[in-house]
Amino acid sequence: ATNRTFTMIKPDAVQNGHIGNILAMITNGGFKIVSLKLTQLTVADAQAFYAVHAARPFYGELVEFMSRGPIVAAILEKDNAVEDFRTLIGATNPAEAAEGTIRKAYATSIGENAVHGSDSDENAAIEVFLHSISYTE
Ligand code: CMP
Numbered sequence: 001a002t003n004r005t006f007t008m009i010k011p012d013a014v015q016n017g018h019i020g021n022i023l024a025m026i027t028n029g030g031f032k033i034v035s036l037k038l039t040q041l042t043v044a045d046a047q048a049f050y051a052v053h054a055a056r057p058f059y060g061e062l063v064e065f066m067s068r069g070p071i072v073a074a075i076l077e078k079d080n081a082v083e084d085f086r087t088l089i090g091a092t093n094p095a096e097a098a099e100g101t102i103r104k105a106y107a108t109s110i111g112e113n114a115v116h117g118s119d120s121d122e123n124a125a126i127e128v129f130l131h132s133i134s135y136t137e
Contacts, residue, residue, distance in 0.1 A: 004034070005081040005118045006127035007089075009110045011069035012112040021070055022115065025102050026076065035075040035131065041067045045134070049127075061111060075128050082124050092093045 027033065041049065046066040053059050077085055083111050090101025093110045097103040107113040118124035 002077060002079050003081045003121065003122045003124075004128050005076050005078075005085045006116075006131055007065075007074050007076055007085065007118075008116040009072040009074075009115060010070055010112065010114055011065060012108055013106050014070050014072060014116040016106070016108075018114065020107045022106060023048070024070075025088065026074075026104070029078075030083065031076040031081070031088075033074055036076050037131070038070055039071045039073055039134075040070050043067045043098050049130070052062060058111060065090045065111060073131055082118050082121050086119070089117045113129055 001060060003007075005131055007026070009019055013019070013022060024031070041111040047054075050059065050066070053062060056062075076085060088101035088102060090097030092103075092113060094103045094107035094113060095110075097107065102115050103113050106115075118127050
């Protein structure tokens with residue numbers, strides 16, 4: 001069924017000038033962009049978004065990275081959106097990402113890996129909801 005997922009173009013990819021190319025890969029992949037926002041996460045936003053990783057050794061680095069510059073946050077719609085978007089972005093580690101994936105093309109390292117994609121329908125619903133109520137001044 002048609003459903004939704006949540007993505008962020010991360011600070012590395014924005015800084016490196018890849019917003020346009022990544023959005024093109026997303027739309028060429030059959031995803032409809034139903035919300036789009038250029039914004040920047042505060043440290044508190046990033047801590048909350050990645051709370052599930054709070055015990056990991058890379059958590060501090062991850063929060064620092066995700067809040068260091070602008071991001072593009074978007075809601076995407078497609079049949080089987082969550083799984084198909086994870087296929088399009090590729091493996092977390094760009095060294096393991098398949099040809100034709102966004103991370104193969106634009107990620108620089110396992111930490112600075114260009115894009116986020118929701119990892120389950122349940123998390124997609126949470127992240128879509130957070131997006132819809134966030135970044136208001
Ligand atoms: P993502 O899968 O979108 O969400 C969790 C993020 O944590 C992941 O992308 C990476 O950006 C980051 N991450 C995962 N593993 C590592 C690692 N070993 N070192 C640094 N960052 C990591």
